[in-house]
Amino acid sequence: xxxxxxxxxxxxxxxxxxxxxxxxxxxxxxxxxxxxxxxxxxxxxxxxxxxxxxxxxxxxxxxxxxxxxxxxxxxxxxxxxxxxxxxxxxxxxxxxxxxxxxxxxxxxxxxxxxx
Numbered sequence: 001x002x003x004x005x006x007x008x009x010x011x012x013x014x015x016x017x018x019x020x021x022x023x024x025x026x027x028x029x030x031x032x033x034x035x036x037x038x039x040x041x042x043x044x045x046x047x048x049x050x051x052x053x054x055x056x057x058x059x060x061x062x063x064x065x066x067x068x069x070x071x072x073x074x075x076x077x078x079x080x081x082x083x084x085x086x087x088x089x090x091x092x093x094x095x096x097x098x099x100x101x102x103x104x105x106x107x108x109x110x111x112x113x114x115x
Contacts (some may be wrong), residue, residue: 032104040080061091069099
């Protein structure tokens with residue numbers, strides 16, 4: 001079984017590819033001092049960049065798990081998500097409210113995609 005790990009550190013890899021499937025670690029905003037809209041935009045940009053770096057694309061996303069700090073931010077996060085997802089290519093998705101690793105983080109997204 002061929003397993004490829006990308007940007008591996010002691011605790012985790014940013015991406016792992018196995019059997020033509022890529023698993024991304026949770027991605028957060030480039031700048032956590034911004035609002036939920038900007039955090040979602042830059043998190044999705046990071047996801048696109050990481051997927052492309054391993055030979056995948058946002059249209060190949062199989063599932064997404066969205067962790068949101070406060071469900072009061074759900075509609076604003078969804079507005080960005082809905083404009084980002086290619087029509088007809090929406091992945092399976094779950095969204096849960098969660099405590100974040102750092103206070104300023106409002107959203108974290110974990111992705112599984114085909115390569």
